[in-house]
Amino acid sequence: MGPSWIGDMVMAQSLYKSLINREPGSKIHVVAPTWSIPVLGRMPEVDRILEFPVGHGELALKKRWEFGQKLQKEGYEQAIILPRSLKASLMPFFASIPLRTGYRGEWRFGLINDMRSFDSSILNQTVKRFVFLGLSSDKDELPSVPNPELFTDTENLLLVADRLKLNLEKQSVVMMPGAEYGPAKRWPIDKYAQLASRLVSVGLQVWILGSEKEARLGNAISNFVKNHNVINLCGKTSLEDVVDLIATAKVAVTNDSGLMHIAAAVKTHVIGLYGSSSPSFTPPLTETKDIFHLDLECSPCFRRECPLGHFRCMKNIEVGEICSAVITVLGGTKMEYQS
Numbered sequence: 001m002g003p004s005w006i007g008d009m010v011m012a013q014s015l016y017k018s019l020i021n022r023e024p025g026s027k028i029h030v031v032a033p034t035w036s037i038p039v040l041g042r043m044p045e046v047d048r049i050l051e052f053p054v055g056h057g058e059l060a061l062k063k064r065w066e067f068g069q070k071l072q073k074e075g076y077e078q079a080i081i082l083p084r085s086l087k088a089s090l091m092p093f094f095a096s097i098p099l100r101t102g103y104r105g106e107w108r109f110g111l112i113n114d115m116r117s118f119d120s121s122i123l124n125q126t127v128k129r130f131v132f133l134g135l136s137s138d139k140d141e142l143p144s145v146p147n148p149e150l151f152t153d154t155e156n157l158l159l160v161a162d163r164l165k166l167n168l169e170k171q172s173v174v175m176m177p178g179a180e181y182g183p184a185k186r187w188p189i190d191k192y193a194q195l196a197s198r199l200v201s202v203g204l205q206v207w208i209l210g211s212e213k214e215a216r217l218g219n220a221i222s223n224f225v226k227n228h229n230v231i232n233l234c235g236k237t238s239l240e241d242v243v244d245l246i247a248t249a250k251v252a253v254t255n256d257s258g259l260m261h262i263a264a265a266v267k268t269h270v271i272g273l274y275g276s277s278s279p280s281f282t283p284p285l286t287e288t289k290d291i292f293h294l295d296l297e298c299s300p301c302f303r304r305e306c307p308l309g310h311f312r313c314m315k316n317i318e319v320g321e322i323c324s325a326v327i328t329v330l331g332g333t334k335m336e337y338q339s
Helices: 006-022 034-040 061-072 087-094 126-132 154-164 189-201 212-225 239-248 258-265 319-329 334-338
Strands: 029-032 048-051 078-080 099-103 114-116 172-176 205-208 230-232 251-255 269-274 289-293
Touching (some): 006 029, 061 087, 087 099, 189 205, 189 212, 205 212, 239 258
Parallel strands (some): 078 099, 099 114, 172 251, 205 230
8 A cells, every 4th residue: 555645655665675575476566546656656566556546634434435346356375464554454454455554543443454564763764654564573683674766667768858948958957946845844945946046047057847736937947047958847748748857957955845755766966955845854865965954943843834933943054055065966067167
């Protein structure tokens, strides 16, 4: 039973990899919301995606019962339930799957019959909590956690580039200024705009990626810079397209968001900006990253908006240091890029 957020769905691949390592002949099917299908489709460990088109937070009890009846015909041996909600545990119960594994949460006793508790000092990251559910019940020591690795599609990339008139020969930096969770996770848009202005001044191209809801953020950046090398792609691409576009860039400047985890999973260097959340709990799962987190006395608060009103955790991350990090990753100097 897959999670409901993009970043979590990417991190869940670490569980799928661990399951295949433990039982090489096993088949993994994932029940997932519609939006996540493009991400799961880039995971070779997933044999089948079972789309469950119900909105986030919707109970839809009858639909869950009917879906559970369909699952019962598949003869599954085990269900691993990643979300900690009551809703997520209903379908495996309705499907009479004999072993239903999950954590305590929301009165799920009886629905889950392989109930796991966890030591938060050991399972101190979301990805570790996912991987731990894949261990047999007699194991209490977490193995090494494999990083997610999404495969990319060159043919799709070329089609997208042609449709959007993108120059794949020019060195690009991708920016992901959104964060679905809330504004407390977003570096101020004026700082993204200043960064974009500096990057194009040294000869780089900037692609701004995000959903249709984040198009206004992309517009704010492109309208500030007024340069054809800053291209707002928010809302103009599918999630498959985004995976391939991020993969072709060498650097991604991003808030703690689902697209940050996609960037990590396609081996693009991540420059991660953290405000209300924590890089200790949901880090980009890659060795190629630079993390900017001020670790103020009030953070991480994990709130959607700054409860104190000052938002210093993000406002005090300076444009200059992010720009320097990008140029360093690209291995050049300002003069080299001008040439």
